[in-house]
Amino acid sequence: MTQSGSNSQSNSASAPTRAPFGARLTTVVSQRGPLCVGIDPHPGLLTQWGLADDANGLERFAMTCVEALADEVAVLKPQSAFFERYGSKGIVVLERVIAESQEAGAIVLLDVKRGDIGSTMAAYAAAYLTDGSPLAADAITLSPYLGFGSLEPALQAAEKSGRGVFVLALTSNPEAPEIQRALNGPRSIAQTVVDAAAERNAGVRPIGGIGLVVGATIGALGVDLDALNGPLLVPGFGAQGGTLSDIRTLFGKSLHNVLPASSRDVLKAGPEVFALRSEALRTRDAIVSATGHH
Numbered sequence: 001m002t003q004s005g006s007n008s009q010s011n012s013a014s015a016p017t018r019a020p021f022g023a024r025l026t027t028v029v030s031q032r033g034p035l036c037v038g039i040d041p042h043p044g045l046l047t048q049w050g051l052a053d054d055a056n057g058l059e060r061f062a063m064t065c066v067e068a069l070a071d072e073v074a075v076l077k078p079q080s081a082f083f084e085r086y087g088s089k090g091i092v093v094l095e096r097v098i099a100e101s102q103e104a105g106a107i108v109l110l111d112v113k114r115g116d117i118g119s120t121m122a123a124y125a126a127a128y129l130t131d132g133s134p135l136a137a138d139a140i141t142l143s144p145y146l147g148f149g150s151l152e153p154a155l156q157a158a159e160k161s162g163r164g165v166f167v168l169a170l171t172s173n174p175e176a177p178e179i180q181r182a183l184n185g186p187r188s189i190a191q192t193v194v195d196a197a198a199e200r201n202a203g204v205r206p207i208g209g210i211g212l213v214v215g216a217t218i219g220a221l222g223v224d225l226d227a228l229n230g231p232l233l234v235p236g237f238g239a240q241g242g243t244l245s246d247i248r249t250l251f252g253k254s255l256h257n258v259l260p261a262s263s264r265d266v267l268k269a270g271p272e273v274f275a276l277r278s279e280a281l282r283t284r285d286a287i288v289s290a291t292g293h294h
């Protein structure tokens with residue numbers, strides 16, 4: 001089994017089967033460079049790749065991504081909705097993407113953006129963050145808008161099993177500021193999310209397993225990330241207009257924890273495996289030289 005872990009059964013109810021997520025992520029990023037590629041099988045991309053917009057086309061697309069990227073790129077982020085839209089056949093493909101990417105050494109961040117009342121959150125934690133579940137990934141995205149505390153079952157399941165979470169803090173979409181920049185007493189909502197994550201990550205070495213999502217397109221940071229001690233997933237560069245220079249300017253001394261994420265900008269290089277891999281490596285090298293990451 002690879003260092004990114006697997007969906008294998010745990011030895012006991014409490015023993016983690018793998019190293020803590022922050023340590024695993026740090027190791028893979030130091031080996032492969034700071035890049036997350038999103039596996040987002042948009043219908044338009046399927047067409048562009050000469051594939052049908054059906055479960056067979058999805059499978060071809062997704063497994064080509066795995067073949068091209070899973071043994072080179074640090075983190076792969078399948079977006080669940082693009083698989084769900086094909087029903088059970090799509091979920092079977094998603095299960096394969098998770099398992100085969102992990103076998104090739106990539107960390108799999110399943111983008112499901114979950115957030116629910118505590119008791120239901122426990123069911124999501126069982127589905128995505130618990131050994132033995134066919135959809136268990138190395139990490140998932142979470143939405144904190146039912147209150148950060150409602151995420152507790154997912155945070156506990158992740159910690160217990162060496163998995164991670166990435167909580168939406170400042171998202172890349174234009175509608176985000178009306179909620180995320182709103183004030184909650186003296187702090188913005190986004191800052192309360194940062195502070196809650198920082199509290200959970202305090203003292204964990206090399207970094208904690210509670211990451212945040214901060215889009216490359218947000219303009220100005222407006223939050224203090226100094227105490228976060230966790231990874232920052234940064235989508236929105238490329239297809240959404242964010243640039244590597246935006247990332248460098250935004251994150252300053254938190255730059256070493258930044259994991260830029262790109263989907264369409266890399267995926268449009270397909271369908272040839274070699275071209276797709278080359279585009280991912282070119283993107284990674286551009287990130288390294290723009291951020292001085294390694």
Ligand SMILES: O=C(O)c1cc(=O)[nH]c(=O)n1[C@@H]1O[C@H](COP(=O)(O)O)[C@@H](O)[C@H]1O
Binds near residue numbers: 079261263265
């Ligand atoms: O959580 C995410 O991944 C995410 C958060 C965010 O603020 N903005 C954002 O674009 N994303 C996701 O990142 C991917 C961006 O895709 P591209 O714009 O094609 O690079 C999509 O899967 C989005 O759902």
